Amino acid sequence: MISTYPYVSGKCLLDGEWIGQAEKGDVINPANTSEVVGQVAKCSGETVKQAIDVAEKAFETWSRSEVSERADRMDAAAIQLAKTLEENVTMFVRENGKTLVEAKKDLVRCVEVMRDCAAELLDWWKPEELPGKQKVQIRRRARGVTAIITPWNSPMILTFKRVIPAVLAGNAVIVKPATNCPLTIMTCLKVVAEHFPPGVINIVTGSGKIIGDLLCSDSRVRTVSFVGSTETGKEIMKKSAGKLQNVYMELGGNDPALILEDANLDEAAIKRLRMGILRAAGQVCSAVKRVYVHSSRYDEVVEKLTKEFSRMVVGDGIQPDVTMGPLNNKAQFDFAQGLIERTAHAGATITTTGIRLNPETWDAGYYMLPALVTGVHHQSEVVRVEQFGPIIPIVPFDETEEAIKYANDSEFGLRASIWTENEEAAILLADRLEAGAVFHNNHTVFSDLALDFPGLKESGFSRETKHCGLEFFADSYGFAD
Template identity: 65%
Template sequence: MISTYPNVSGKYLIDGKWIEAEKTSKIMNPADVTEVVGEVALCTLEDVDHAITAAEVAYKLWSKSDINERASKMKAAALEIRAIVEENVPVLVRENGKVLVEAKKDLLRCVDIMNEAAAELLNWWQPEILPGSQKVQIRRRPRGVTAIISPWNSPMILTFKRVIPAILAGNSVVVKPATNCPLTIMTFLKVVASYFPKGVVNVITGSGSVIGDALCTDPRIRTIAFVGSTETGKEIMKAAASNVKNIYMELGGNDAAIVLEDANLDDELITKLRYGILRAAGQVCSAVKRVYVHESKYDELVEKLRKKFQYIRVGNGIQPDVEMGPLNNKAQYDYVTGLIDRSEQSGATVITGGIQIDPEGWADGYFIAPTIITGAAQNSEIVQTEQFGPVIPILQFSTHEEAIQLANDSNFGLRASVWSENEELAIEFADQLEAGAVFINNHTVFQDLHLDFPGLKESGISRETRHCSLEFFADTFGFAN
């Protein structure tokens, strides 16, 4: 079945023009791999150079623009995008695999990002006077051409949280969406680009090894904003070192949830924990990837979570009653199913649940049932790696010291959570956990879009936590008189 393609299908954007690509690749629906959702352009190195050149020319003028003009244009673009949210929800579901509720929430958050960052710009841009005997100001200025490389798991939010502040700060951008699901983000960026001078927003697609390498080594690129795997992030750091680019990265996670002995394992807690694990079929960097529970609550937690998993409705996200969709692509599907198989072969117990919606169609999609793993060792693959799927290992601990040691026994440090009736005790735990952010009695995201807490260790770079990420895309300098 071939569906009607979105009007950005097979195209890319350079210097205000949407160009038909000579070579394209099909984008398949992960819930039904017989359905072609659209095409993605396979850009060349010449296209990359053209895009950077256009962005460099645009930057020279856009960087001098008035901040009120920038904010006004962004708010106007937000109004138009809000008007097309509903019609684009099904496209995101079909190219990404999210369920309808999750897809709509992601698109609405893009509108929120645009409005809130535009409002924050007016406060953030003002010079900051430092105390002291000499009058010293901290002033801000845009940095230059910015490369934004986006992932396939949450393409909308994770692209807009970089593109929008980069533009508002006075930079021009070259955006490379993931080839698995670029259509909705390109549709939205088409609207954004129409409100700004040509060349401020450029979008190229294709092979990461070709386009990504070219973006990361080109000396005209001054900032790289990347969201993706830690291994790819390491390669980007190597490439960017050649001309000392600024790097802003959100990388992998292996988030630990610690359930203490005083936690009340009622339906509210189990529901929140379940959502923290299975949101977007577990394909979220900041999803719960490991659960450590006190030995006195271990059996109770496993049983209650098993029952909660049992009733998750799994299927094609385009159906309104589906709660969890497929994995996004075959490579990820093969990895997660292999991880489950290897865990069972090593002696762990695999507990699957879920209700299959349209079980006859499962063979045509990358569906995996919600899965609990018990009996796995701390040094096992399922515990030490980032699963990025609907599978969760549950381990037990005896002492608080052991819980902290186990949770910190990871190369990652993105998020963590502590589940306890004692807030003071939970805060004591939080102070000892190696994570960019710790939640108490929940494992979610920050609702306030002004906030952004990158991870520790191999989970990310950059520590600015305010101003809608505007600070990541500007330089500061001192001015004294």
């Protein structure tokens, strides 16, 4: 147990002080549901209002700080946070369910976000001269109090990719982590917050409805950044509309992978496909959730993916041999299990495979073996929904036009991938796919953390970024002679 842990368990952060709350809930280890990892405070409405007061006051001075000061503070915080990563990995695994490898990668990327954003800040903040007869500059200024609401599936990187640019842009933030696994976020943000004036970073936890309603109804909150389900995103949109808040959303996904007739399906390619499906036990918005395969390659894909899935070692992520951990919470576990049962009852073939590391303790956690689903069609429930678990339906197609139609026939449009040896054909197909980003012979994340692309349709909105998301949290204005 690390030294900072007692300071965050069951508390919230306001104006630089960690404050206990009257009501608390338990944070459960999904690998062993009888183990309580820590506690999460259930903040009252008054506490949330106090957080807005504090952030508004801090914004008055922080927004006028020099950008060089902001960058220097963030660099110093990154150095300090990097020293704590090893000791924080275990906590992250225990409250989230990721494997050690996945957890460490997420924490390392958080430090990278801090360094990359700080490095980007100075050039991005400089006034930009526009061509024309009149001298016009695009200048930037901090926007105001910023609410950041993040999910349980990839809480670290999704929180840091919003908190860090928001703070560097000169805003004061109120962070609302998911109640299922808030401890590592708060422990790491504790380190970051200590490098900034009190009130610049505040954290409240508890009921999403209570906190969300208050953050979206207060005119002092100028930006709401939300990552989570499409249903909740729509509710936030409704609440924010009355105040015309800036809203930045990353929502659900049902990413298609299109495997064409000429695809190279060697061992490396199948491994990349498997990683695109089963990363974090499939609990990733941008994971592959439906595979469309040319009929001539269908049996080959099923056979090779089944063999690849059979190598997965499922168990407590704290064990170094584990390659896939449990699902994070009971609600998601019950949904995934129910989906499997309904799909089987409808006549599909479910092939579950993989290695149970500790069969004797299997029922102690939210464990599932990877499942391949065959004998389904495009309209099957398991194909249409966001499974958010280690479940993948595989659907054959005969013509490329049919595959494009299937891929686009969804309310979601987050990511997609095209598997073919013909890059020119892949580009032409990508132009026709309704997705925020399309990968060629892979289905992954952007290695350059300065880049991001929004989803289309009900997968969210914003715009593509080349500046670590800084532009999402600042206002641009024109200055003219």
